[in-house]
Amino acid sequence: MAYKYREDLVGKRFLAVSGVTKINVNKVSEWGWKAGIIRAASLKDNKNKELQVLVEYDGVDWQRREWVAVYSRRTFRVFLVERTLVWAPRNYEGKDIKWPALTFMPLAADLTLQADAQPAEYLHDRHLEFLDYTNLLPYQRSGEIKDDVCQTWGGFPRATGGGAPGGSELGGDLARGAEWDAHQIGPEGCLESSVLSAISAECAEWRTIQDGQRILTTTPSVLGGCRAQVYRSAGATQWYTAVIVGVNEHTGELTVTDDTVLEEHSEDPSLVQMRLLGDGVIESIMKGEVVGVMPRRSRSNLQRVERETTKSPATTGGRKKTSAVRSNGQIAPTEPPPQPAAHADVASTRNVM
Known part of the structure; x- marks a missing residue:
């Protein structure tokens, strides 16, 4: 089963086309795409025409972030938000391989993207390609990649009792179900080990963000005493660290104590980006384990x-x-x-x- 699409926008990547850009509808790759990340939102209702989001653009200092009106025709012709992670085909340095990439869905658009020209942003180098989403394989949760999927996408025959070709046990692990394995990209040696390690780390980080955000917005009652990094939507610093000391079950807002000034703030994780801190904290919560309460300063x-x-x-x-x-x-x-x-x-x- 693929990762379920989450409705809240914070922490997601976005692609946008300016409202003043001249567009040739037949050359979607030349529309002047801008990319970045959404850090905060003004409303929980994504369909509200008054919705604004706080964005940071790629390659631009975070201090030049800005609130933008998503549904303003003068601001954007197209505004797409991250949907999920997939394995997408790619020709890299003359080699046909599979590469983890983000797909997108329209939040606001007055133009229609053709089915065979949907944007996919590859992890690591953020190269943008336009593909048909129909045949893309979703990135799976651990233990959910089946044998037939491995045979089709793994770049090697289905593992039997002897493991993968060449005596490697990686093929057997993948056949039993694993969300990351270098063999999923292609034949051994198709990418440098440093690139493979970087892609693997980014996949793990993406998974952590999805799981952490789901915990913050759906089961906040288990977070008392946990430490978190909170995006500061106004101020001279980008983030601050805090301890979660209270939860409003009706609104979903969290009361946190700022480590720097030792003051309490009320933050809504569906409107401002937050990250849970601590090795193994998210995994423990996902397993239903009780996370140790940290002392409050x-x-x-x-x-x-x-x-x-x-x-x-x-x-x-x-x-x-x-x-x-x-x-x-x-x-x-x-x-x-x-x-x-x-x-x-x-x-x-x-x-x-």
Whole structure:
């Protein structure tokens, strides 16, 4: 089963054609396509004609981001949003191979794209090609690629008891079901190992984004105490990190404590991009495991630390205490080590004197 299309727009790639561009309908590749990523949205209803999205364009500094009116004819002739990830054919350096690519669907358009000229954006180099979506193989979840799919797209015969040709066990793993394997691209050696590693990492990142966003918007009640990176739609910094400390079950909004200023904010993950932090957190939640609650920092505790560490010796009975902070943010005073006992012969000498 392929990844299900998600309705929220944040975190998705987009393709757009400016409203002032002169268009030759027969040369779709020459329409002056712009690409980038959607960081925030003004409304949850994607069909609302007042919808605006905050976008960052590829190759442009993030500080030049802008809010754009998706349905404004003067702004865009075409505005497409990321749909899903597929395996698409590609001729790369003279070799016919398969390559992970994003497909798109129209959010707003006054032009119709022909069925055999739909845009596909390849991962890694973001090369744009125009293909027929009909015969593209969806990128699968782990364990869901079947034997017949491997035989058709894997570039090698179906694995039997002896594994893949040449004695490699990769073919057998793929036949049992795996969402990534170098053999899916083509014959061994068709791409450099560094390129294969980069593509594999980007596929894994895309999967993580989909799963993380689904958790944030559909099951936020399990996120109490989890750390997250939140896009800052206004301000001098692009992101801030925070701890999720509360959930509004009715609106889906999350209450987070900003690590930098230690203030609480209300954020809606369907309207502003958020990323869950921590190794294995998303995988654990997907498995139904309880994620450990992380301690919440507070301004009062930090102020107590500062007061304790700046006290003079006179205020502590002539001995300056050193303070330590426990993992729960409480102060744990540490007493100086006890003085060593005087040597017996020294004590006796003093008594004689």
